[in-house]
Amino acid sequence: MDKPFALELDGLVVRYGKGCPLCTDSAQALQRNRCPRCGSIWAVRDISLRVREGEILGVVGESGSGKSTLMRALYLDSQPTAGGYYLGRYHDGKTNIYSISLQQRKYIRSHLLGMVYQNPHLGLRMFFSAGANVAEKLIAAGNRNVRSMMNRTGTLLEHIEVPLGRLKEPPVNFSGGMQQRLQIAKAVANNPPVLLLDEVTTGLDLSVQARVLDLVKRIQREFGVTMIVVSHDLAVVRMLAGRTVVMLDGRIIEQGITDQILEDPRHIYTQTLVNSLL
Amino acid sequence: MKNYNFAFLDESSKRAVRRALLKAVAIPGYQVPFGSRELPIGRGWGTGGIQITLSIIGKKDILKVIDQGSDDSVNAISIRSFVRAATGVRTTTDSQEATLIQTRHRIPEIPLRGDQILVLQVPLPEPLRMVEPLESVTKRMHAEMDYAPIWLALYENIVRSGDIELGADYPVMVENRYIMMPSPIPRFDNPKLHKSPALHLFGAGREKKIYALPPYTDVRSLCFEDYPFRVEDMSGRVCRLCGAKDVFMDEFFDPASGKRLYQCSDSGYCEKRKENQPRG
Numbered sequence: 001m002d003k004p005f006a007l008e009l010d011g012l013v014v015r016y017g018k019g020c021p022l023c024t025d026s027a028q029a030l031q032r033n034r035c036p037r038c039g040s041i042w043a044v045r046d047i048s049l050r051v052r053e054g055e056i057l058g059v060v061g062e063s064g065s066g067k068s069t070l071m072r073a074l075y076l077d078s079q080p081t082a083g084g085y086y087l088g089r090y091h092d093g094k095t096n097i098y099s100i101s102l103q104q105r106k107y108i109r110s111h112l113l114g115m116v117y118q119n120p121h122l123g124l125r126m127f128f129s130a131g132a133n134v135a136e137k138l139i140a141a142g143n144r145n146v147r148s149m150m151n152r153t154g155t156l157l158e159h160i161e162v163p164l165g166r167l168k169e170p171p172v173n174f175s176g177g178m179q180q181r182l183q184i185a186k187a188v189a190n191n192p193p194v195l196l197l198d199e200v201t202t203g204l205d206l207s208v209q210a211r212v213l214d215l216v217k218r219i220q221r222e223f224g225v226t227m228i229v230v231s232h233d234l235a236v237v238r239m240l241a242g243r244t245v246v247m248l249d250g251r252i253i254e255q256g257i258t259d260q261i262l263e264d265p266r267h268i269y270t271q272t273l274v275n276s277l278l
Numbered sequence: 279m280k281n282y283n284f285a286f287l288d289e290s291s292k293r294a295v296r297r298a299l300l301k302a303v304a305i306p307g308y309q310v311p312f313g314s315r316e317l318p319i320g321r322g323w324g325t326g327g328i329q330i331t332l333s334i335i336g337k338k339d340i341l342k343v344i345d346q347g348s349d350d351s352v353n354a355i356s357i358r359s360f361v362r363a364a365t366g367v368r369t370t371t372d373s374q375e376a377t378l379i380q381t382r383h384r385i386p387e388i389p390l391r392g393d394q395i396l397v398l399q400v401p402l403p404e405p406l407r408m409v410e411p412l413e414s415v416t417k418r419m420h421a422e423m424d425y426a427p428i429w430l431a432l433y434e435n436i437v438r439s440g441d442i443e444l445g446a447d448y449p450v451m452v453e454n455r456y457i458m459m460p461s462p463i464p465r466f467d468n469p470k471l472h473k474s475p476a477l478h479l480f481g482a483g484r485e486k487k488i489y490a491l492p493p494y495t496d497v498r499s500l501c502f503e504d505y506p507f508r509v510e511d512m513s514g515r516v517c518r519l520c521g522a523k524d525v526f527m528d529e530f531f532d533p534a535s536g537k538r539l540y541q542c543s544d545s546g547y548c549e550k551r552k553e554n555q556p557r558g
């Protein structure tokens with residue numbers, strides 16, 4: 001039973017808005033994810049997950065199903081409404097990360113997690129240089145040596161195939177694909193054991209998508225990083241993830257081996273999703 | 279000024295300032311909000327510093343007022359005469375004689391002692407303002423020690439221009455906890471703050487903030503391992519009035535000779551050296 005896990009989530013709930021007796025007492029009262037009485041959005045409802053070390057887990061679901069909210073909760077951007085969150089590399093997975101101090105969370109964010117945001121404006125400082133954007137992660141982890149940080153950012157930019165000449169340029173000048181690759185470089189700067197990728201290829205040309213996916217696969221192969229990959233493109237998930245969960249209105253409605261889910265979806269919603277997107 | 283209380287402010291206002299000061303001393307480098315009063319002095323004339331001075335001054339104190347090193351600027355003279363009129367205390371230009379020194383933009387050259395208090399006038403107390411405009415956010419960032427954006431700004435500066443280009447008001451880390459603005463003193467004066475035996479009090483009137491460095495506080499100017507902090511280079515500069523070296527100098531251009539001339543910025547220090555020199 002006690003297989004080593006990289007990440008475990010136990011009953012995560014994220015509500016936007018204050019909530020009221022109606023929606024707090026009965027989930028049936030909600031219209032989709034919204035409370036008809038107080039208007040609160042229950043963006044994530046009682047999600048539990050377990051991801052093994054080195055595994056890539058896919059998360060799919062229609063727009064508004066709560067994927068990005070889940071990812072931001074995993075990256076500790078805000079305090080969720082309820083839930084337990086455990087990382088294998090933090091206190092052997094015995095401490096609920098949502099209950100620890102902000103200082104400890106900062107440590108986890110800079111050393112144990114990397115994140116690529118769906119919206120690059122959330123993940124990058126658009127008017128700082130590309131180099132400084134990557135260095136921010138190193139600085140957050142306590143590095144105070146300019147030369148070593150410049151070397152590291154240079155290596156990372158080479159890895160993501162951004163010409164070194166553009167190191168001093170701000171990402172606001174970059175193409176969408178280059179911004180996503182820069183986010184990846186930033187996310188992996190401290191070699192975190194867990195990587196969170198939210199729609200890393202969405203909106204990119206097919207050829208650019210292929211390069212970004214190659215990069216992700218290379219990182220997984222070379223460093224054995226555990227990943228959670230969100231996409232509403234099932235092809236992306238099929239290519240990367242061995243196991244997939246399907247979200248609807250903030251809940252997981254189906255999960256299993258990716259190929260099985262795509263070939264033999266049980267839930268009617270998943271069937272629609274597969275039919276519409278493949 | 280007979281109708282006024284000793285030191286102009288009423289006792290309850292002074293107590294409120296002193297309570298803020300006590301909290302500031304208890305948490306070195308932390309900005310404590312206080313209810314800044316109106317004073318019969320223009321804004322931007324150091325009302326934060328004056329309120330501190332008025333709230334802690336006693337009849338036996340000997341006061342010195344410095345403005346950019348000088349005792350004789352209009353600003354320094356008017357603050358000095360205001361406090362003297364409101365308290366009757368003795369004033370001096372000799373930093374070693376003073377028990378209480380209010381200053382703008384300089385720290386005296388002669389190291390301060392444990393029985394002296396330096397009050398610094400602060401225009402912009404928030405070191406995080408350059409990276410974050412919202413007060414509610416900077417407050418949270420201090421609480422979480424979320425200082426990466428400041429370091430990032432310094433790093434970016436080096437990446438783009440090869441060095442940290444900040445001049446006066448160069449931020450410091452206090453007791454490895456709070457990043458603090460030392461007020462617009464030259465970088466030359468930053469090292470004087472580190473483990474000084476004197477109590478340093480900082481007042482920002484417009485922004486309604488008070489902060490403090492109690493005696494022997496650890497104060498380090500921000501720098502990277504391979505880009506050490508550097509003060510302004512004063513090497514080769516000699517004061518034309520007293521012959522001093524290795525102190526902070528003001529620079530003049532002498533049109534007659536076409537030469538640069540230097541003079542101690544700390545006028546009290548310069549005066550004292552001249553007095554102690556044999557007249558020739």
Ligand SMILES: Nc1ncnc2c1ncn2[C@@H]1O[C@H](COP(=O)(O)OP(=O)(O)OP(=O)(O)O)[C@@H](O)[C@H]1O
Nearest residue numbers: 016033041043062063064065066067068069070232
């Ligand atoms: N800050 C917010 N305040 C209020 N509601 C929000 C907020 N952020 C998201 N929501 C709502 O929460 C729900 C989940 O949004 P989320 O962005 O997590 O969905 P998603 O699955 O990532 O969608 P997409 O595929 O479009 O990216 C949606 O109903 C959304 O409108």
Ligand SMILES: [Mg+2]
Nearest residue numbers: 067068069118
């Ligand atoms: Mg999303």
Ligand SMILES: [Zn+2]
Nearest residue numbers: 020023035038
């Ligand atoms: Zn409700």
